[in-house]
Amino acid sequence: MESVSVIKKNQIFSRNDIDKMEKGFKVNFINSLSGFKSANLIGTQSEEGINNLCIVSSVFHLGSSPPLFGMIIRPHTVTRDTIENIQATGQYTINHVNTHIITAAHQTSARYDKHVNEFDETNLSETFTQNCKAPYVEEANIKMGLQLCEIKHLDINTTELVIGEVIEVVTDQDLNLEDGYLDIEKAETACVSGLDSYHQTQRIDRFSYAKPGKDIKSIW
């Protein structure tokens, strides 16, 4: 399958085609299929006080009351330190990657030794608040502190679903907040496709609440 360079219209990849793909090729392919992904830096601190920073593209909204977010961690990869620190301290931060820090953010995906502080290696700046033991990324325009709620082991592929509750939200830019919607595009939040492609966004529209038989209106 390595030689495929253009997919033709109406082409079907069967599961058998996918299973036969070379490993790296398959990882790129499957990672592209869910659509655009959030780009967040996870800040943690070890019991020994060493700060850790790691980019994660799997943070997702789980609920608003209480405010909960989930993320998928692969314990045998570069995110191992992250999950160990979360288990040890119970806290972590989620920091939006913005378009100005994508290179530094991507660099945090390198397999640094457990005793290396990725903030030092990437020139991103640590900052703290009174309420959270984990470090924030100063350059991130939107950041939040979380308290670990639970870690669910997913037997199906030995990944961990980390669920945390928001303890505070910190913004580092003047941002509109009209009906609660926070303009993350104005905050220059980036998104990711596949494993390594970074994108900025351009709003097409915001839409009214949809109802059967009623036309949708622009609310932007």
Place this chain on the structure above:
Amino acid sequence: MESVSVIKKNQIFSRNDIDKMEKGFKVNFINSLSGFKSANLIGTQSEEGINNLCIVSSVFHLGSSPPLFGMIIRPHTVTRDTIENIQATGQYTINHVNTHIITAAHQTSARYDKHVNEFDETNLSETFTQNCKAPYVEEANIKMGLQLCEIKHLDINTTELVIGEVIEVVTDQDLNLEDGYLDIEKAETACVSGLDSYHQTQRIDRFSYAKPGKDIKSIW
């Protein structure tokens, strides 16, 4: 909290501030915090043969070998029919929302009666393959058929994590596929922020695999 219109630099929202927000305001706020989200239409069919279509912004990559995707479903909302159909038939489709179909895609979030086919209501077109019982969205340039693996009930907020395995991938546009990375920006895949804001993307760069002490290179 309803009156906040501009967040100032270095403003902190405590958990107490968040808990005091009006319900709709809070839902918009919390939904904005995880960053950009994928925009996918989930196609299902009921046991009675009625097709269903529903937009979901919670699809995420869970693993590549085997190819697994997760999504969060709230069983007491508009996605109730979706999860009932998945439980009944064991299959569903994930279809990328592209920038040309965002209005129709958003309309599928209306609370239609169980016996209404959202394809008819939105003028999106049903299409089928031999391998999947669930309907695809013809207008979607990237789509995949999934077999249900498991539904994990998340006690923490009574949501359901639906995990499925890819059975096939269908593309409806000529797309580059060099190292496995599928150019979803060329496919005009949209992304979502908050509950109702739709965005197109512009690639900034693709980066090489990160290694400690090694500079990241552009690979685009």
